Structure formats: C-alpha cells, structure tokens
Amino acid sequence: MPKITFMGAGSTVFARNLLGDCMASPVLADSEISLYDIDAKRLKESETILRAINKGLGEKATIKAFLGVENRKEALRGSHFVVNAIQVGLYDPCTITDFEIPNKYGLRQTIADTLGIGGIMRTLRTIPVMEAFARDMEEVCPDAWFLNYTNPMSTLSGFMQRYTGVKTLGLCHSVQGCSEWLLKGLGMEDKLEGRRELIAGINHMGWLLRIQDKSGNDLYPEIKKRAKEKNAGEKHGDMVRFDYIDKMGYYCTESSEHNAEYNPWYIKSKYPELIEQFNIPLDEYPRRCVAQIAAWEKDYTALVASSSAKPHTRTGEYASYIMESLLTGTLLKVGGNVLNNGIIPNLPSEACVEVPCMIDNYGVNPCYVGRLPVQLAAMNMTHINVHLVTIEAAVTKKREHIYQAAMLDPHTAAELSIDDIVKMTDELIARHGDWLPKYK
Numbered sequence: 001m002p003k004i005t006f007m008g009a010g011s012t013v014f015a016r017n018l019l020g021d022c023m024a025s026p027v028l029a030d031s032e033i034s035l036y037d038i039d040a041k042r043l044k045e046s047e048t049i050l051r052a053i054n055k056g057l058g059e060k061a062t063i064k065a066f067l068g069v070e071n072r073k074e075a076l077r078g079s080h081f082v083v084n085a086i087q088v089g090l091y092d093p094c095t096i097t098d099f100e101i102p103n104k105y106g107l108r109q110t111i112a113d114t115l116g117i118g119g120i121m122r123t124l125r126t127i128p129v130m131e132a133f134a135r136d137m138e139e140v141c142p143d144a145w146f147l148n149y150t151n152p153m154s155t156l157s158g159f160m161q162r163y164t165g166v167k168t169l170g171l172c173h174s175v176q177g178c179s180e181w182l183l184k185g186l187g188m189e190d191k192l193e194g195r196r197e198l199i200a201g202i203n204h205m206g207w208l209l210r211i212q213d214k215s216g217n218d219l220y221p222e223i224k225k226r227a228k229e230k231n232a233g234e235k236h237g238d239m240v241r242f243d244y245i246d247k248m249g250y251y252c253t254e255s256s257e258h259n260a261e262y263n264p265w266y267i268k269s270k271y272p273e274l275i276e277q278f279n280i281p282l283d284e285y286p287r288r289c290v291a292q293i294a295a296w297e298k299d300y301t302a303l304v305a306s307s308s309a310k311p312h313t314r315t316g317e318y319a320s321y322i323m324e325s326l327l328t329g330t331l332l333k334v335g336g337n338v339l340n341n342g343i344i345p346n347l348p349s350e351a352c353v354e355v356p357c358m359i360d361n362y363g364v365n366p367c368y369v370g371r372l373p374v375q376l377a378a379m380n381m382t383h384i385n386v387h388l389v390t391i392e393a394a395v396t397k398k399r400e401h402i403y404q405a406a407m408l409d410p411h412t413a414a415e416l417s418i419d420d421i422v423k424m425t426d427e428l429i430a431r432h433g434d435w436l437p438k439y440k
Contacts, residue, residue, distance in 0.1 A: 002031045002327065005079040005141075007133060008086030009035035009065070010042025012049070012296050014149060018083055020053045020312035021320035022061070028323055029060040036066045036075040043067055045300050052303060052310035072136055079141040081323050084133070084148045088125045089435045091289040097431050098122065099286055105424045107415050108267050110257045111285045113151040114204050115383055117412055120390050120405050121428055123155040125435045127394040130156060134164035145326060145364075147171055147319050148337075153203035154387045157337045158352035159394065169364050170337025171318050172203050174253040175354065179211055182251050183219075185238055186226040191219055198356070200344060200369040202380045203337050204254035205262060206354045207372065223251070235279045240266055243278065248375055253354070257284050262383065264414030322359055329361035338366045345370065346377045351384045382410045399439040402429070 004022055009015050015035070022028040035050070037043040047065045054061050066075035076082065088094065098118040102109060112118025130150075137144055146168045148157050157170030179197050183189060194214025201207045211219045227242040240256035252259055260266045260280045267282070268274055275282065303310065314320070318334050325332040336357035341349050343366050356367040372380070385408045393401035406412050406421045416424065429436060 002028060002080045002323065003034060003078050004028070004031050004323070005034040005036060005076050005082045005144075007036050007075075007082060007084045008150070009046045010037040010039045011085040011087065012042070012046050012300075013292070014083075014085040015046045016049055016053070016312075017315050018085075018149075018317055018319045019050055021314045021317060022323065023050075023054055023057045024312055024314040025320045025324060027327060028320060029057065030062075032062045032064070034064050034066060034075045034079065036072060038068055040067055045296075049300065049303055049310065052308050053312045056309040056311045069132075072133075073140050076133075076136050076144075077140040079137075079144045080327075081319075082133070082137060082141070082144050082146045083319055084130070084146060084150050086126065086129060086150050088122075088129050089432070091286070091293070094121075094125065094432065094435055095286065095289060097428065099283060101424060101428050101431060103283075105416060105420050106269055107412060107424070108269075108282050109285075109411075110261045110267075110281055110283070112261070113285065114153070114254075114258065115262050115386060115411075116409050117406050117424065117428065119152045119155075120386065120393075120402065120409070121432065121436075123152050123390050124394055124402065124437075125432060126150065126152075126156055127159050127391075128437055130160060131164065134160060134166045137166050138164070143167075145169065145322075147322065149319075152387075153337055153354075154352040154383070155390050155394075157203075158339065158350070158387060159391050161339045161352065162350060162391070163395065167363070169322070169357070170203065170352065170354075171322075171334070172253075172337070172354070173317060174204065174255070175199055175206055175335030176316055176318070178206070178208055178251070178253045181238075182208065182211075182223065185236075186223060186230065188219070188222070188226070195219070198369075199253060199335055200355045201253070201353065201372065201376065202347075202351070202383055203354045204258055205380055205383060206253035206335065207376050208251040208253070209372075224249075227251075237279065239278045240280070248379065249373065250376060257281050261411050263379070264410045267411060267415075269415060325359045326361060326363070332359045333357070334359060336364060336366070338364065343367070343369055344372055344377070346372060346374070347380060348384060348388070350388065351380075352387065382408075393439070397437060397439050399429070402439065 148170045160168040196212040198210040227245045231242045238256045340351045340353045358365045389405040
C-alpha cells in the first residue's frame with residue numbers, strides 16, 4: 001500500500017485535485033494519505049473535502065491529518081511520495097507585502113510568484129521550510145520522491161536538487177496545456193488530434209520548439225500568421241505570448257499575465273500605454289487570491305450542508321500518473337523540472353530546466369534536448385541569472401546576493417535605480433520579519 005504525504009494540505013485546490021486523482025487511480029486507490037499543514041482550520045477543511053471524495057470513490061484510501069511542525073516527521077515517515085504545495089506566508093501577509101512595497105517604488109507586477117522581486121522574496125522565505133522537509137525526509141523516508149508544485153519552481157526545485165539528497169521532480173501544468181491553448185486561441189482546433197510537439201526551456205518560460213500535425217506538417221507558419229493578425233485586432237488575454245511569437249519566433253508555456261513581468265518590455269512607467277496595448281492585468285495575483293478564498297468558502301459551506309460524499313473525475317495533472325508509473329513501470333512522458341547537467345548545452349549545468357522526462361520504475365530520466373535557438377537561450381538566461389543568485393543568497397545568508405538578484409531581474413532593473421532597488425529590498429526584508437531567516 002503506497003503512502004502519499006501532502007505538504008501544505010491546506011492548499012485546497014491542489015489537495016482536492018491531486019489527491020482526488022490518486023483516490024480515483026486503480027493503482028493508488030488504497031493508499032495511505034497523510035495530510036500535513038501548520039494551519040488547523042485549513043487542514044480540517046481539506047481533510048473534510050478529501051474524506052468526502054474518498055467516500056464518493058468507495059472509501060478505499062486511509063486518510064490521516066497531521067498538524068504542526070512537531071508532527072511533521074510522523075506525517076512523512078515511510079512515505080513513498082511527498083507532494084509539496086506550500087505557500088509560506090500565504091496571501092496575507094506575505095503576498096500583500098510583495099506587491100505593496102514594490103508599488104510604492106513604482107515597480108508594478110502581475111503575479112510576482114516566479115521572477116522579479118516577488119519571486120525572489122517568495123524563494124527566500126520558502127527554501128528554509130523546504131530544507132527542513134528535506135532533512136526530515138532524509139531521516140524517515142529517504143527513498144521517497146518529492147513532487148514539487150510550489151513556486152518559484154526553478155529556484156525551489158533547483159535548491160532541492162543541488163543541496164539535498166531528496167529525489168526531486170518539479171511539476172507545472174503549463175507544459176500540459178501549452179499547445180492546446182495556442183491552437184484553440186488561434187481557431188486551429190482541427191489540428192489538436194495527433195499533434196506532435198517538443199517543449200523545453202525553463203519553468204514558465206519553456207518554448208514550444210516544434211509543433212506538427214498528425215501527418216508531420218509544420219504548424220508554425222500558420223501559427224505565426226494567425227497570431228500576428230489576432231494581436232492586430234481586438235484585445236485578448238494572450239497578447240504578450242503572441243508578441244513573443246512575432247519577436248522571438250516561438251510560443252512560450254506560461255500565460256501572458258506571467259510573462260508580461262518577465263522582461264523589460266511591456267510594463268514600463270515611461271510607456272504606460274503599453275499596459276492597455278497588451279492588455280496586461282497589473283496586480284492580478286492579489287485579486288485572484290481574494291477570488292479563490294471566496295470561492296473555497298462557498299464550496300466548503302455547500303459541502304458541509306450537503307451529503308458527505310463528493311464525486312471526483314480524474315484531472316490531467318501529472319502527479320498521480322507519475323506515481324503509477326514509478327510503481328508499475330508503465331512508461332510515461334511528462335514535462336519535468338530537473339537539473340540541466342548538459343540536457344540543454346547552451347544553458348548552465350546547475351540551472352533547473354523544464355524538459356521532456358521519461359518515467360518508469362527505474363525513476364525519472366530526462367531527455368537530451370540539444371541547444372536552444374540562441375535568442376531563446378538568452379531569454380532563459382535572464383531568469384537563470386536571477387535563479388542562481390537567489391539560491392546563493394538562501395544558502396549563504398548574504399544580503400548582498402539578494403540585492404544582486406534584484407539588480408539582475410530584467411523588469412526591476414528596467415524600472416528602478418540601483419539605490420532604489422537596495423532600499424526596496426531592505427524594506428521588504430524588514431517587513432517580512434520572521435518569515436525570512438536573518439541575512440548578514
């Protein structure tokens with residue numbers, strides 16, 4: 001009987017989807033499921049909905065809940081798989097801080113969970129917690145696979161892969177939906193069935209390097225034509241990525257609201273008209289958090305008021321399929337985040353890259369990709385520079401590396417002076433207080 005431990009079980013949407021998938025799997029249905037969180041209310045709510053899903057699927061799984069750091073080792077003990085979906089500091093106070101202070105300096109963000117000063121701060125408050133998970137895992141479940149869904153994906157997965165002995169695979173659903181979103185957005189749904197594709201790069205900036213129809217015909221010429229025409233017409237929600245196709249030649253895995261803040265081109269105080277031109281939703285993530293919190297409260301209230309059984313249809317998220325493959329040996333291909341180690345030769349070996357991985361009961365085997373087109377590697381490097389220096393800050397506890405990471409961020413550097421970057425960083429560190437370790 002497999003044991004699956006979910007770290008950050010109060011992350012209700014992920015817990016419901018990923019663990020519901022496990023309970024709906026014929027291979028994993030009888031698993032022991034261990035829920036861990038430090039928030040009693042959120043843990044109880046997730047436990048309630050997961051017990052309802054389990055009941056709806058025949059109550060084959062065993063569910064246990066573990067609250068607080070003092071129970072963490074017991075939650076992990078003997079696990080075969082550990083799924084990570086923590087958010088250190090939550091929306092309030094930490095996400096609010098990551099937006100409010102940069103806004104004061106004139107630095108506007110959309111999501112702030114991957115790159116930029118928001119991504120840097122999120123990394124620095126999350127790595128110490130994940131390192132503690134790793135040390136416990138090395139002691140009580142040393143053979144377990146750690147499936148990381150927490151952002152910033154590249155820095156957190158990269159830290160685990162470089163500085164711990166835990167078998168870590170970073171996962172993001174943006175790879176799964178990339179070409180489908182693109183083809184549907186361009187009215188090319190007839191090309192979905194049987195399509196062939198290759199995606200590689202880094203998390204949230206993986207590149208759709210090749211896309212062909214079922215007969216092997218290259219779809220990019222028509223994609224480029226339609227994307228340019230659509231951007232010249234009415235406003236839509238994917239204008240930044242369609243502009244990437246025009247300017248860089250390739251489509252990118254993560255959404256336009258994310259990618260708007262990953263470069264120095266679209267969010268510029270000197271050119272405010274670009275915000276409207278590219279339909280960029282500034283301060284999107286705080287609004288999304290408020291909406292998600294309200295939606296969850298509504299769903300939970302309805303669940304408590306109704307019968308305790310809840311149906312679940314298996315989603316397309318990778319986690320349950322990966323667990324099945326690792327247990328049974330059934331071959332599976334996913335887009336995974338792993339250490340580069342030469343997979344993409346024109347990116348650093350110590351970078352965490354997002355590439356095709358073949359999975360069976362021998363483990364996770366990344367596929368060699370080769371060199372990226374030079375402009376795409378250059379775009380990825382603007383992220384990787386920040387990733388590597390941020391990880392260095394987390395490991396050394398040197399404040400100067402936090403400043404340097406922020407200075408290297410393309411959007412931050414395009415908007416602020418060096419002095420303001422340092423002042424803003426100091427203010428963020430002070431406001432976050434005990435959510436961060438002490439930096440010298």
